[in-house]
Amino acid sequence: MSTVPPPTRASRTKRTKKADVAALWRAPQVDRSHRPGPAPLPRVVHGLELLCGLGFGAVVALALSVENHAALASAGGWPLAISRVAAFAGSYLLLVMVVLAARLPWLERTVGQDVLVRWHRRVAPYGVSLVSLHVLAVILGYAQMLKTNVVHMLWSFWVNYPDMLMASVGYGLLLLAAFTSIRAARSKMKYETWWVVHLYTYLGLVLAFMHQIRTGVMFLGHEHTIEAWTTLWVGVGVLIALSRVVPPLVRNQRYRLRVADVREEAPNVYSVTVTGKNLERLAVSGGQFFQWRFLTRGLWSHSHPYSLSALPRPPYLRVTVKGLGDQSRAVAHLKPGTRVFVEGPYGAFTRHLATRGRATLLAAGVGVTPIRALLEDLPAETDVTVIVRASSERDVVHGDEMRSLVAAREGRYHEVLGRRDEVAFDDAALERLAPDLATSDVFICGPSGFTDEVLASARRLGTPDGHLHYEAFTF
Ligand SMILES: Cc1cc2nc3c(=O)[nH]c(=O)nc-3n(C[C@H](O)[C@H](O)[C@H](O)COP(=O)(O)OP(=O)(O)OC[C@H]3O[C@@H](n4cnc5c(N)ncnc54)[C@H](O)[C@@H]3O)c2cc1C
Structure with missing residues (x-):
């Protein structure tokens, strides 16, 4: 077994420390010095599923509540009614889709990220299809109502109606994320490109929000509906910030991880031991993984999931990585002292x-x-x-x-x-x-x-x- 890379300017003390780190993982752990990972919360998840279903019912009912015989019988009545129900149901499903990808810790450790990603993929096509139906039906409905053709109607939306251009850009971003998620397209893209395109979904949703409030019939003159819908959207935004943005920043500030040792474990497989502060406070279960971002010039912009390959031994954590692509191969060349940014722990394999x-x-x-x-x-x-x-x-x-x-x-x-x-x-x-x-x-x-x-x-x-x-x- 050899160590990669060889330590530069290795003093005797540093070499002793390195040997200690390697021996650390081989010695049986006598007393657990880290916080055990919290238990899954199946009841909370079942409650959330119920809430989600009820929310969908309420949203569809609200959209249907503004319809009446006279409106349906007027020019463009049916396409406009279809467009309203599709818009509400579709936007709601897009919010659900975003929540499923928000890495909420209690959802994560109960069902696991792979299952959440599967649910996200199942919900997404319905959300995107309903929003697409809304777009087509609203153009057709208004064209019939104003007795004009659909191309002129689309142009008129962009130049005469508030926030419609912004909403169209948002819809375009959503379609981009949808098309790049189709298996054939995705297999031709780098993971990182696909990920950035996906990130634009959030922007797409934000861009689409204002046109709903300002032009949706069920919102005009209905203060309470505006408040409820806005609370839902802002709530989802806060949820995302509270799970994907704030905790990683706070935790990394608390743990201040740095690479301590890189070691070849098998051909093309390297273990990376990182050291940090306050790691006895890190609650994690064996079998869980983190998203790892090694802050070097070539690697800082990518985060990759790697499972802990041992329970933490504060002040140390370890992952073991097989070089499969550019990023995982580069792990072998990490230098001791490199700063590390992690998100997690995630996963229900515990x-x-x-x-x-x-x-x-x-x-x-x-x-x-x-x-x-x-x-x-x-x-x-x-x-x-x-x-x-x-x-x-x-x-x-x-x-x-x-x-x-x-x-x-x-x-x-x-x-x-x-x-x-x-x-x-x-x-x-x-x-x-x-x-x-x-x-x-x-x-x-x-x-x-x-x-x-x-x-x-x-x-x-x-x-x-x-x-x-x-x-x-x-x-
Ligand atoms: C939950 C989980 C735990 C994992 N634990 C380990 C581990 O302990 N040790 C280990 O060696 N590997 C682990 N992996 C696999 C590891 O994440 C990928 O091998 C690594 O991200 C490949 O990156 P690359 O750029 O070098 O390779 P690429 O050639 O870019 O990709 C190789 C494969 O990895 C996938 N991949 C690339 N980047 C990511 C990413 N950010 N997120 C998800 N998948 C990605 C690609 O879709 C492709 O299938 C784990 C993966 C998951 C999902």
Whole structure:
């Protein structure tokens, strides 16, 4: 095992410290010196789901309440009615979509970011489609009402109606985010480009807000409706600021993280130990991840999700990173002293999911990282079986640490080594290595192919879905 990069101007004291840092993660943790991560809040989440449904009903009812026979029978009546309901329902769903991506800590640790992203992706097309229906129907409705053609009507909206031009720009930004999220388009883009385009959604929503209040029929002369709608929008803005902006700034000021050590753990896999202040106050569970931003010239503008690869040992935290692309490869060259900015902790892949007193943990490749931290965090009485899959012995990440953690619990540790086409990891192998699989909580992390195969095998071997837990390394 070698250290990368070699320390520049390394004094003897610095070298001693470096050796201490490496030994730190290998020694079993005797007394927990960090704050445990808080428990998930399923009741709050169910309450929120209910509130969300009721809110949608109320918004649609409000939009319908202004309709009447005379209005529907007049020129452009039907398209305008459709446009109003679509506008209200669509904007509401866009707000829900934004809240799902706001990384609210209590939502995060209850359902996990991967599930929230999935919900966000499910809601988004409905929101965008309804707003698009609103745009088409309002142009058509006004054109019919004013007996003009749709092109002239669109032009007239831009030049004669308050805030319409701004709203159109907002809609354009929304469409841009929607198109770049289509799988075929997204796979051709750099993650960072896609992320910046997505950020413009917030701007798009802000630009669209004023035209709703100033031109929406249900708002004209209805002070209470204006107040309620504005409160909803401002509330969502405050929620985003309170989860994505303020806490990271406060926490990073409190923790003041810096790189302490970078170490090669396996070919192309490096662990980064960072040191900071007040880390005993950081509440985090094994298996959770942070968004990491290393403040060097080339890396400061990108944040990447990496799971802690061990429970914190204040004043230290550690992540272990496999070099897959430009950013993750650059981690190997971080210099001690580099400032680090983190957001989190996030994720629901934690000990709180373990309810059966017996756990089987399966990891492949760099998927070992959350599994290693989770293993350290599971209740002492949990009976564990750990299975690590890797192409060769050299590719096993943190093998020694896992082995000694399992030994300390008197559990079972297995490594399945060899290329996929040479060494089968099928139902029979899984049953042989983990005979209690069906009655265990099963935790899986690795490449998606590995996760899918293990999930399928575990189901065939009788593990109920509710006890199968996995962390995906892609959103
Ligand atoms: C919850 C979670 C935990 C993770 N934990 C670890 C870990 O402990 N160790 C580890 O080595 N890897 C981990 N990853 C994967 C790691 O985040 C990516 O490998 C890394 O971001 C790749 O960045 P890149 O620019 O070097 O590669 P690229 O070539 O840009 O991307 C490689 C892959 O990573 C995805 N990716 C890139 N940037 C991001 C981002 N900011 N957010 C989400 N996905 C991104 C891309 O879509 C692509 O699929 C984790 C991912 C997630 C979602």
